[in-house]
Amino acid sequence: MVDRKSFLQVGHKGSLFSSFLYFDMSFMVWVLLGPLAVIISNEFHLNAAEKANLVALPTLGGAVLRLVLGVLTDKIGPKRTGQIGLTLTLIPLLWGWLFANTMNEMYFVALMLGIAGASFAAALPLASSWYPPQYQGLAMGIAGAGNSGTIFATLFANRIAQHYGNWHIVFGIALIPILITLLLFSILAKDSPNKPAPKTLAEYGKVLKQRDAWLFCIFYSVTFGGFVGMSTYLTIFFNTQYGLSPVRAADFTTLCVIGGSFFRPVGGWLADRIGGIRMLMVLYGVVGMMMAGISTLPALSLTTVMLFIAMMAFGMGNGSVFQLVPQRFRAEIGVMTGIVGAAGGLGGYFLPKILGNVKLSTGSFTPGFLILSGIAFACIIIIAIVQGQWKRTWIGEGGKVKVQASTIDSVQA
DSSP states (O other): OOOHHHHTTSSOHHHHHHHHHHHHHHHHHHTTHHHHHHHHHHHHTOOHHHHHHHHHHHHHHHHHHHHHHHHHHHHHOHHHHHHHHHHHHHHHHHHHHHTOOSHHHHHHHHHHTHHHHTTHHHHHHHHHTTSOHHHHHHHHHHHHGGGGHHHHHHHHHHHHHHHHTOTHHHHHHHHHHHHHHHHHHHHHOOOOSOOOOOOOHHHHHHHHTSHHHHHHHHHHHHHHHHHHHHHHHHHHHHHHHHOOOHHHHHHHHHHHHHHHHHHHHHHHHHHHHHOHHHHHHHHHHHHHHHHHHHTTOOOHHHHHHHHHHHHHHHHHHHHHHHHHHHHHTSTTHHHHHHHHHHHHHHHHHHHHHHHHHHHHHHSSSHHHHHHHHHHHHHHHHHHHHHHHHHHHHTOOGGGOOOSOHHHHHHHOO
């Protein structure tokens, strides 16, 4: 158990706070188009596929740029990388506020918002590098709580747009917390002298030659991709399927997002006790059943309950995947964190595309949710096939991974 009093006496509190603030505000900006998409689509008369594309592009940008910011963090340090990331995040916010009057411009804004989504490539190493192994779990738990920034976007974006009668102003107001964050980050953050050695392209290539690396990418693209993809698309779903106003649809999205945001640490904790393999199989089963249930498009109350459970399983699944990754790739964990994290972003890009395109072609959300259910059950089949080899080579007795929780928590992103 971590001694909280001792924790306060080590590390660097300014960097830890800066990491959390940077991650939190960046996550808020990253998913900003999720709730706003309903209002924007009404103005531009977007069809289901175009709505999905609008909310999916920030996630795609975040997946690609995570690797870029990860390389920058290695080369110039997390503080300077974070300053660059926050400064560049101002560009899509300014453009969305003052200039974005066509859909092509909005697609540019959407893709550029991915800069904010790549923030954890700098924010988490900034905090992690200051703390010894026994405090990594708590430090990364504090920094990683920035996932909660999603809630600010879903709660306030549409309310601000409704109050001012203009969705552009939301981007302008979002500049304020980003500028404040940039100022505080520049003052309080400090690079640790314990800087890890930069990772080379050869190291990435070596890892990608291994089958298990691709399997973990698949698993994380379903869990993290499910959480982010649903966070950005659910406002559209509630508005389209149940006729909720933009504000109410975003409120229902907030309820579901809470499930994924706050249950992620529980997934890693439970995986330590019952084994990452068993945990993932259970969670994918829960997701598969919930998606199948939602495909029947029941009453709003029941749909919300099932979505909350599904989002909770997605969040817990994120922690469970990273309970396994350090054991299989202990020596290459820095490289694997970047690769698996990028794969998670790609999953978040494809989920809205699946739901939106299938809705456009069939006129119903039912087939899209059935596809998502099938993907979850397919993950169970894959794990069932490979678990025998895993247990023989690197899993301990009872399917539990023998690795310190502090090591696991330090790489969760």
